[in-house]
Amino acid sequence: MVKLLMLILLPFLLGENWGDVIQSDQVATVIIYRKRSGMPKKIGLRIDGKQVIPSLKTNTYYEHRLDPGKVLLETKGDIFTELKQYSLTLEAGQTYYLEAVIEYQAFTTTMHLVRKSEKTAKEAIKNMKSEQVK
Numbered sequence: 001m002v003k004l005l006m007l008i009l010l011p012f013l014l015g016e017n018w019g020d021v022i023q024s025d026q027v028a029t030v031i032i033y034r035k036r037s038g039m040p041k042k043i044g045l046r047i048d049g050k051q052v053i054p055s056l057k058t059n060t061y062y063e064h065r066l067d068p069g070k071v072l073l074e075t076k077g078d079i080f081t082e083l084k085q086y087s088l089t090l091e092a093g094q095t096y097y098l099e100a101v102i103e104y105q106a107f108t109t110t111m112h113l114v115r116k117s118e119k120t121a122k123e124a125i126k127n128m129k130s131e132q133v134k
Helices: 002-026 118-125
Strands: 028-034 044-047 050-053 060-066 069-076 084-090 095-104 109-116 129-132
Antiparallel strands (some): 028 060
């Protein structure tokens, strides 16, 4: 009953932005960030086989809204970069924070996605550039 009443009253209380509020409860938010590093390396991100970020820039965080459910995230760069795959199950209304961490080996580079707490991630991204992912 309360939810029905909220759905009826929201358009009147929030004006034309009411759809954004309802929609945010129906999707999950993934925030991926990469701290400043000494050696920039061009490594992209694919989600469920679709290229969403051609190159994760240093000192930048990316906010991406996705439908709930299981997603496959992949990081890959040039031929000297190891392909890494990560599976994540998203819940509606939740926010997930992933730090992109570069690991350098003798002949290859790997970008790992490391899940972080909200507190740790918000502290890390507070002075970073922000980019929306569509």
